[in-house]
Amino acid sequence: MTTVSPAKIAAVMALTPLPRSFAELDDRVRGGLPKSALRASVEHVARTTEERRNLLFRIIPEATFKRRRDLLNPDESEKAERLARVFATTEYVWDSEADAREFLNTPHPLLDGRTPLDVSMTELGARRVEELLWKLFYGIPA
Template identity: 40%
Template sequence: MTVGSGEVAKVLGLGRNGPIESGLDLAEALEKGFPVAALDRVCRLIAPGDPAFRGHVIARATLARRKRQNRLTTEESERVERLARLWAFALDVWGDDEAARRFLSEPHPLLRGRRPLDVARTDVGAHTVEEILGRLKYGTAA
């Protein structure tokens, strides 16, 4: 089990134009494209001292265009939502920003020594990281 859509929406800073209470609400916001501020917010939470981190999520030239439009595409929004979901889950498991950051950014033995943030660049990889977080939260070997 991961975290709820409301928690993910809080991480993203969504809900100012109406509450995000369900997965459907979040999916509809995602289809419209998140505001660029959602990316900035997630990057500040996950990598507060690393301005280059945004470029790992969305290419700099593309991000410059998106800033003019103030809206991400659906695909870009999916990447940001994936990171927000992992952040919310890691924070739920670890209970502390710094511990959650450490988990996401350090190599993990169950990921063959890769960092969770690197593995989570794909949806399947993100699910793999969520499985590890779930095992940590519910007490099975991780």
């Protein structure tokens, strides 16, 4: 299975400077990503203002998010990275931000009629979505 580069994942989160390796990205996630990283990922994924708000506060409760000053904790940072990774993979496969956004928000029969975005809220679910995406990319029957 192919993976998208750590720089592409970080670009979805608007991180600067872009990491050169997964080890570097992992260090930044473990150290806590800026709140803006989650906001940037949500901006890419959600289609409307209401969807953005719901997704953001689904990942981190509103009160908790508002209490955070600058950095997310490591668990919240992992969630932000997961969302960015799934979006970066989807955008790579569809070669279009709009098509990626639509794919993530549309129920899929191979995901039991759930949206890829809903399924990817857990790490194992994100892996399922990524596996589906690579099968689509390479034309492998599901």
